[in-house]
Amino acid sequence: MGLNVQFTTKENVLLVRLSGELDHHASEQLKKEWQLAIKEHGVKHVILNLEDLSFMDSSGLGVFLGRYKEIMQLGGEMVVCSISPAVKRLFDMSGLFKIIRLEESEEYALLRLGVA
Amino acid sequence: MKNKMNLDFSSVSSNEAFARVAVASFVTQLDPTMDELTELKTVVSEAVTNSIIHGYDNQPDQTIYISCTLEEDAIELIIKDEGVGIADIDEAVQPLYTSKPELERSGMGFTIMENFMDKVDVVSHPGEGTMVKLYKQLKKSKTLCN
Ligand SMILES: Nc1ncnc2c1ncn2[C@@H]1O[C@H](COP(=O)(O)OP(=O)(O)O)[C@@H](O)[C@H]1O
Ligand SMILES: [Mg+2]
Numbered sequence A: 001m002g003l004n005v006q007f008t009t010k011e012n013v014l015l016v017r018l019s020g021e022l023d024h025h026a027s028e029q030l031k032k033e034w035q036l037a038i039k040e041h042g043v044k045h046v047i048l049n050l051e052d053l054s055f056m057d058s059s060g061l062g063v064f065l066g067r068y069k070e071i072m073q074l075g076g077e078m079v080v081c082s083i084s085p086a087v088k089r090l091f092d093m094s095g096l097f098k099i100i101r102l103e104e105s106e107e108y109a110l111l112r113l114g115v116a
Numbered sequence B: 001m002k003n004k005m006n007l008d009f010s011s012v013s014s015n016e017a018f019a020r021v022a023v024a025s026f027v028t029q030l031d032p033t034m035d036e037l038t039e040l041k042t043v044v045s046e047a048v049t050n051s052i053i054h055g056y057d058n059q060p061d062q063t064i065y066i067s068c069t070l071e072e073d074a075i076e077l078i079i080k081d082e083g084v085g086i087a088d089i090d091e092a093v094q095p096l097y098t099s100k101p102e103l104e105r106s107g108m109g110f111t112i113m114e115n116f117m118d119k120v121d122v123v124s125h126p127g128e129g130t131m132v133k134l135y136k137q138l139k140k141s142k143t144l145c146n
Helices: A024-039 A058-072 A083-096 A108-111 B017-032 B033-054 B108-117
Strands: A001-008 A011-022 A045-056 A078-081 A099-104 B002-010 B062-069 B074-081 B117-125 B127-136
Touching: A001 A024, A011 A024, A011 A058, A011 A083, A011 B117, A024 A058, A024 B017, A024 B033, A045 A083, A045 A108, A045 B033, A058 A078, A058 A083, A078 A108, A083 B033, A083 B108, A099 B074, B002 B017, B002 B074, B017 B033, B017 B062, B017 B074, B033 B062, B033 B074, B033 B108, B033 B127, B108 B127
Parallel strands: A011 A045, A045 A078, A078 A099
Antiparallel strands: A001 A011, B002 B062, B062 B074, B074 B127, B117 B127
16 A cells, blocks of 8 residues: 655644654655655754544654654754544553644644744 | 455565555455555565665565564554664653664654554564564444444
8 A cells, every 4th residue: 555645834833744654664655755855854843643544553653753853953844633532542652742733624724823 | 253464575665565564454354444454564664664665674685574463453464574673662662762763763663663552562682683572452433333
């Protein structure tokens, strides 16, 4: 099945939309592309849309935490949205919601970052 | 009656998806819920990933072994490697503990296995490899009420 990744920008926000399955195999490529997208577009914040992510394990948590640290260094914020109950359980277990904000949808996430 | 399945495959990361789908399709015979299936796929993914990254230090020419036994509504899963082994198991299973932070590991693999399964046993010796035994009793409420 694999993972599909889509990067879009809106002002100083990088929108990352993931669909498919995020495991260790997919996480290494995702990390590279994501780091490149942050650099190329000179963005400050990240919105992570997980609406179409059908599977994830702890490798996903590792990649998200890694990008959060990089974005934080740039003075930015990371917001996750449209998360499934299964993925939410993993976020809850790891305490990731203490640092990555949860919003219902992409629109709310953009509002929260001051981009209308 | 016991119903058993064995699988062995190379320690390459593209087999992580194969392993969780293979176990899920074997377990489907017991008519698990979607949540139970997701939990099983996740723990298989965690244990197989650990064998690849930690057990075999990403060497692709090694072998990972899975055995899955179904009895009534109970599942026993054994995931095994012949890799480096774990010196301190109590430390390894702590939430957020990872020996490879440079690889962006979250240290949540064992915590997820413990949360998603009824019981997790880790047998490991340095230089000999690691065996993770996972047990789960499926809920049988689905067909009871008709
Ligand atoms: N199969 C294995 N072989 C050797 N060491 C392992 C194995 N599985 C787990 N470990 C050790 O246990 C630690 C914790 O594993 P886990 O909770 O899955 O976190 P992570 O994989 O993110 O490091 C690993 O960092 C590693 O040191
Ligand atoms: Mg792990």
